[in-house]
Amino acid sequence: MWSQNPSFRFKIEEFRKKKADHILSKVFVAGGCEWQNNNCYRFLYVYPKGCELADDHLSVFLRIAKPKSLPIGWKRNVSVYFIVLNHRNIEHCRSNILQGTFEAEHPGWGYEKLFPLSELKEEGFMGKDSLIIEVYINVIEAVDGDSEDVSEKETVDINGFQVSASHVSYKNLLFV
Numbered sequence: 001m002w003s004q005n006p007s008f009r010f011k012i013e014e015f016r017k018k019k020a021d022h023i024l025s026k027v028f029v030a031g032g033c034e035w036q037n038n039n040c041y042r043f044l045y046v047y048p049k050g051c052e053l054a055d056d057h058l059s060v061f062l063r064i065a066k067p068k069s070l071p072i073g074w075k076r077n078v079s080v081y082f083i084v085l086n087h088r089n090i091e092h093c094r095s096n097i098l099q100g101t102f103e104a105e106h107p108g109w110g111y112e113k114l115f116p117l118s119e120l121k122e123e124g125f126m127g128k129d130s131l132i133i134e135v136y137i138n139v140i141e142a143v144d145g146d147s148e149d150v151s152e153k154e155t156v157d158i159n160g161f162q163v164s165a166s167h168v169s170y171k172n173l174l175f176v
Contacts, residue, residue: 006083006134010044015120015131018048027065030137044133051112058084058115060133063108071145075103079138084115087128092119099140 007030012023025044047059060082064070078100084093093115100109120126 002136002138007137008044008135010046010133010135012046012048012131012133014129015048015126016129021049022047022051030139044135045108045110046133048131050117054112056117057113058117058120059110059112060114061108061110062135062137064102067104067107070104073143073145075101075141075143076139077101077141079140081136082111082114083134083136085132085134086126087130087132089132 008025008028010025012018023044023046025046045061045063049055050057051059062080064076079097080099081097082093082095083091085091095111095114098109098111100106102108120131
């Protein structure tokens with residue numbers, strides 16, 4: 001089931017001044033799993049100027065930590081969504097719910113076009129030049145390698161309806 005609290009909250013200060021093509025957050029644990037981006041042991045991989053496939057949008061990806069160290073057969077079937085907030089904690093964008101499986105062969109995925117960068121320039125949105133990204137993760141199934149499933153399949157609440165997690169849309173899903 002979805003928690004009303006985010007699995008992780010990433011506040012990016014001085015967002016407009018960032019020169020790097022991507023920003024990495026710290027590692028965190030959700031559903032018994034450390035999450036990160038790339039091989040830098042981080043959770044979110046945020047492209048403040050957009051990634052090369054979508055340079056006019058904010059791009060955000062979620063990735064597991066240390067995928068090469070995972071036991072054979074390890075996987076996490078999850079549903080995930082992202083929320084972009086301004087410095088006043090006012091929601092400006094909520095992604096669709098994505099469902100997919102994280103494993104050593106597919107350690108990360110997310111949105112190449114989460115949020116149009118042009119909307120960041122709207123009056124008041126970047127008042128303190130900070131941007132907040134929240135991620136909500138619902139672990140549906142967890143397999144720790146050669147062992148049995150460690151959680152049961154669940155349903156996802158979508159606009160008040162309980163939907164089997166396996167029927168949630170893969171729209172805009174990008175594997176990295």
